[in-house]
Amino acid sequence: MAELIHKVNPSYWSEHIAFTRADGVDVGHLAPLPFSNEALDVICRNVEQVRRAIDVPLVLENITYVVRMPGAEMSETEFLNTILERTGCGLLLDVTNLHTNSTNHDFNPYEFLDGIPLEKVVQLHFVGGHWRDEVLVDSHSSPTPEEVWRLMDEVVERCPVKGIILERDENIPPFDELSDELARAREIGKRHKRWD
């Protein structure tokens, strides 16, 4: 990873706040950590470790989770706040993930936004998912829903966002549909004077 980042030389690079393997077994997807002090310590230690190898700024991304992990010692926003404060990392806010979690776990995404350091948001991700067995799945497989567009509008208005990425990588539609979504995201950024 360090070699790749050195070659590409991006302004920043990102990683998810999650784990994907343990004890030699791959989960095969991003899995949530408990919102615990021990998990905080491990994340901060890991960030410090990669910083020794990669001097490009790291931004951290929120994930979706179906399983609410037991063992929480704080809320998700407190968890996120503490990570960002202790590591000094920026936040890659996946607004679709926020919408998905708020739908599946019945919380208000706008209150969530009030609880996180919005000045640290560097970039956004967005896309649409699908419903299965009454669960909203973050499958990157459908057009962005209106709820996500509204969230994006709110976030771009309040945060110094540098970029937005459409993450459509399943059930790819005609290119016009993708470019229309990108145009709408660009327009939101222009309206809030984040770019020209």
Added chain:
Amino acid sequence: MGLAETQKALVRLYTVAKWREQFFAEPAVAGCSFGLDKEEALGLATANRGQVEFFANSLHRKRLGAIRQLLPVTRKAMGKRFGDLFMRFSETFVPCGIRKHEMDAVAFSRFLNEAGIDWEIPWLPALAAYEADWLEAWHPGSRWISRQYAWPVGHIAVAVNQGKEIGRPGAGCYSAFWWRLNAMGAPKRVVFKNPFRRAPNRSS
């Protein structure tokens, strides 16, 4: 709760159905095998079982989606049974590493050939093996591969891909060779009926 021990237990919970059954039936006993003490195991067992099952099922579906793209001809030939058999297989195997989807496809092909499945179309496992071997031939480190099949898999693959009638192909020994001169090039391939060899015992 010890994070490392919890994560060890979680990866099993998410990937092994039998272990989920054991853990939710007797968390203290099952948790002990991953170093969780009784209190930690009981704490982890307060996780919503339905959410855990849903996530575990999503992982299988994600794997299925990946190997549908890696074994497209086999999938086309098998139809719905491809997904049904993959879900059965995926409970028995957990791939790992950066080439895990390829590893999954190759292992699934082996499963189709070795799991004692009753096939109405006898050449299906051979086709799966052929497509998995093709994946292996594309592997960056792979320069030369030779394989034997009991069916004319080259013709069958082309016919399935083009949606043509396959009829009743004759069994025999069919040899396939893949090779390439440099690691970055596309592999060349030839498949022919080999009169000098007996058909392999396995269907592939």
